Amino acid sequence: MAVRIRRAFSSATLLLCGLSPCPATAHADDTIGTDGYVHVAPNGVVxxxxxxxxxxxxxGYDVADYTVNLAYDPVARFLNARTVVTATTTQRLTRFDLDLRGLVVTSVKVNGVAAAFTRAKEHELVITPAAELAADTSFTVEIVYCGRPQPEYTPRRGATGWRVSATGGVFAAGAPHSATTWFPVNDTSADKATFHVNGTVPNGWAVVSNGVRKSIHNGQHRWAEExxxxxxxxxxxxxxxxxxxxGLPGGTPVLDAFAPGTDGTLAAALPKVMDFLTGELGPYPTASTGxxxxPDRIFYAHPSQGRPxxxxxxxxxxxxxxMAAQWWGNQLAIKMWKDQPLVESYTRYLVWLWDEANGGQAVEQRYQDGMRRAGADPRFWGRELADPGVGKEFSVTDKGVLMVHALRKHIGDEKFFVVLREFPEIAVSLNQGWYDWELYTAAVADMDLTAFHEAWVHGTTVPPAGLR
Incomplete structure (x- = not known):
């Protein structure tokens, strides 16, 4: 394997809610897009x-851009929205799906022409265009919808997606699911796209999203994540x-948004944190930060791209x-959710490195303490990093962070820090999972790491002494 190792529209224009969706026409042939994303390896293996x-x-398609136009009434807690999805077909399509939970869809157009649609399962918006879409062609889907968005509840992580804040405002973030609670989307990490939000709200209210704030005019806040x-x-x-x-010393613009009941104490640490992380990981991968x-109690800080x-x-x-997840988690996007512990383990390890660099506990001592606490406990070691189980994707980083430091000890600092810095960079165009990381670490180390990977990543018992 060759491995590269180097550094809006106003509320008056929004349609009213209440129209009934039209039934979609069924087609039992290979021109129907699947209702789950089928992952294919670079070598063609399905x-x-x-x-x-x-x-x-x-x-059946790859998305290039989402443009979400919305108007929100904070008193009624009601959303009117129109999302335009720009995509390219990967096959002929007579029918395809988008993912959207709840909300009432009032109309769908494909390339400007009304399309039939229906709802299926928990989150499928099934769309039948008026005419078949040819393969390898660009097309647009415009979906008008409305309602009171609801969160999704995830084991061990609480509510994700759209939720009402203690302030009376709302925010939407979270994983594994969030986007589907407020706009129609191809909900897979394998399909990255640019993202634009044009939000209209009453005077005194503001809309904050990913990317760069482009303008505020007549209550409309325009955001662009390119x-x-x-x-x-x-x-x-x-x-x-x-x-x-x-702004940061290097010129990256910073936009912080503080809801009532919060202040800038934590945000004040961002410049120093970013200086440390860019030193470890290289240039910041997006155009803005903040x-x-x-004030709400949430179970985690969600590492939304550019604006956690x-x-x-x-x-x-x-x-x-x-902020470490901007590299390990956003720039480096996973393939499937069983790969989530890979990026989580590295972001947690970067916290260890930060603490050590700022007078905290030495990383080696922290590792030794963690190994002593784990002992031979089968409840700790019995969790497989490469496949922790559905709903447990975020629950094994206490084991994963030990694995990261064990790898450092096993291959040495020079090669370890190449992996830490460079692996996210090679993942800009291709999603990466455990298998890809195993190949890459072995190539960088110029070692057979099979035993290490089997013990730490796939194993369910205490790794042998020589690998820890």
Missing amino acids: LGVDPYYPTDGNG TPITPSATMIGIDRFTVRES GMYV VYGGSADQSALVQA
Whole structure:
């Protein structure tokens, strides 16, 4: 294997809610896009759908851009929206799906022509265009919809997606699912796209999203994220935000949004954290940075691309980990959700490195303490990093962070820090999973790491002494 190792529209224009969806026409042939994204390896081997969430994403097309136009009434908690999806077919299509949970769809157009549509399962919006779409052609889908968005509840992580804040505002973020609660999407990390939000809200309210704020005019807030983004890394907040704009020494613009009841204490650490992370990981991968701060108790700081969402209990470790995920998690996007522990383990390890660099506990001592606490406990070691199980994708980083340091000890600092810095860079165009990481680490180390990978990544017992 050759491995490269180197450094809007106003609320008056929104349709009213209440129209009934038309039934879609069924077609039993190979021109129907699948209702789950089928992953294919670069060598053409079909890997299949995500085993944890087999109906996530859809087949038959690749999205280039989402433009979400919305108007939100904070008093009624009601959303009117129109999303335009620009995509390219990967096959002939007489029918295809988008993912959208709840909400009432009032109309769908494909290339400007009314299309039939229906709803299926928990989140499938099934669309039948008036005419068959040829393979390898660009097309647009315009979906008009409305309602009161609801969160999705995820084991061990609480609510994800659209939720009402303690302030009376709303915000949407989270993983594995969030985007589907407020806009129609091809909900797979394998299909990154640019992302634009044009949000209209009453006077005194603000809309915050990913990317760069382009303008505010007549209550409409326009945002553009031109770095392709995965659906799970999108975010939005609508509140009486205090917005503060600044810049990092290198020129990256910073926009922080503080909901009522929050302040800039945590945000003040961002310049120092970014200086540390760019030193470890290289240039920051998106055009802007900052954060959205809400007073709510959330179980994690969600590392939304360019603008993480921090709850009221977030601390500096949460800030470091969320910003590290801009490289390990956003620039490097996973293939399937069983690959999530890979990026989570590295972002947690970067918190260890940050703490050590700032007078905290030495990383080696922290590792030794962690190994002593784990002992031979089968409940700790019995969790397989490469396949923790559905709903457990975020629950094994205590084991994963030990694995990362064990790899460092096994291959040496020079090669380890090449992996830390360069692996996210090679993943800009291609999603990466455990298998890809195993090949890459072995190539960089110029070692047979089969025993290490089997013990730490695929193993369910204490790794042997020589590998820890």
